[in-house]
Amino acid sequence: MQEFLSFKRDISSIGPSTIFEIGGFPITNSTLFMVLVTILLIVFVVVALRKKSLIPGKGQAFFEIVYEAVERQINTITASSYHTKRVLPIIGSIFIFVGISNYFGLVPGLGSITFDGKSLFRIATSDFNTTLGLAFGAIVVLHLVSIKDFGLWGHINKFIPIKQLGEDMKKGGLAPIYMFVTILIACLDIVGEFAKAVSVSLRLFGNMYAGDVLTTVLIGIFAFLLPSFWVAFGMLGALVQTIVFGSLITVFYMQAAGPEPGEKK
Numbered sequence: 001m002q003e004f005l006s007f008k009r010d011i012s013s014i015g016p017s018t019i020f021e022i023g024g025f026p027i028t029n030s031t032l033f034m035v036l037v038t039i040l041l042i043v044f045v046v047v048a049l050r051k052k053s054l055i056p057g058k059g060q061a062f063f064e065i066v067y068e069a070v071e072r073q074i075n076t077i078t079a080s081s082y083h084t085k086r087v088l089p090i091i092g093s094i095f096i097f098v099g100i101s102n103y104f105g106l107v108p109g110l111g112s113i114t115f116d117g118k119s120l121f122r123i124a125t126s127d128f129n130t131t132l133g134l135a136f137g138a139i140v141v142l143h144l145v146s147i148k149d150f151g152l153w154g155h156i157n158k159f160i161p162i163k164q165l166g167e168d169m170k171k172g173g174l175a176p177i178y179m180f181v182t183i184l185i186a187c188l189d190i191v192g193e194f195a196k197a198v199s200v201s202l203r204l205f206g207n208m209y210a211g212d213v214l215t216t217v218l219i220g221i222f223a224f225l226l227p228s229f230w231v232a233f234g235m236l237g238a239l240v241q242t243i244v245f246g247s248l249i250t251v252f253y254m255q256a257a258g259p260e261p262g263e264k265k
Helices: 029-048 058-078 081-104 128-159 162-168 172-221 226-256
Strands: 018-022 025-028
Touching: 025 029, 029 058, 029 081, 029 128, 058 081, 058 226, 081 128, 081 226, 128 172, 128 226, 162 172, 172 226
Parallel strands: none
Antiparallel strands: 018 025
């Protein structure tokens, strides 16, 4: 009876599997998953928006619902229509890509497609390389936003407070202590920028990878009944992780961005 209710499924390794190489560059199963998701997104957008109208069809209506939901979520954090419109293309793309990747990972049988004994597709967000790349790329863009808003010197002064060090030098006998504290805080701020990318990457990667492993274990024990409830729970978890990841990047944007035009810096 137990064998009837279960079947074997390999637990995904913590790292992706290399399927083939192009010019010495490894193409992993998580890379193929990203390509698949990207192609499907492009096809969907082209088909859905091919015939735009004031009375939208099903495809256009679905696209508008997703767009408005992402816009509301970002606006909830920024509390500014200016910043929402400014950051929507980047954060919105992250929301959609991460969300679609998380949900596609729940498609039955997708992870069972193999090539040369290896799983052909792996959830992109369960690969730390993917989540770190997304977070690091977003952080780089946010630094560019900060440079645009505050200027290069103003941006550098956020992390290397030369002006503050000059004031500390005027503290007399206590100057070395003040300067040491200022330099220490500056070092912590610089480390904190790297920690931002690593922390949000590990959060998304850890939750998605753990979910993938738990799904494999549950399917291996009970192939029919329990996994149905777990997949439903996984759909909720995928949505939550998408919102958390995108929201944290939006918070980092607000920390980096300057005030709206017309406001004092």
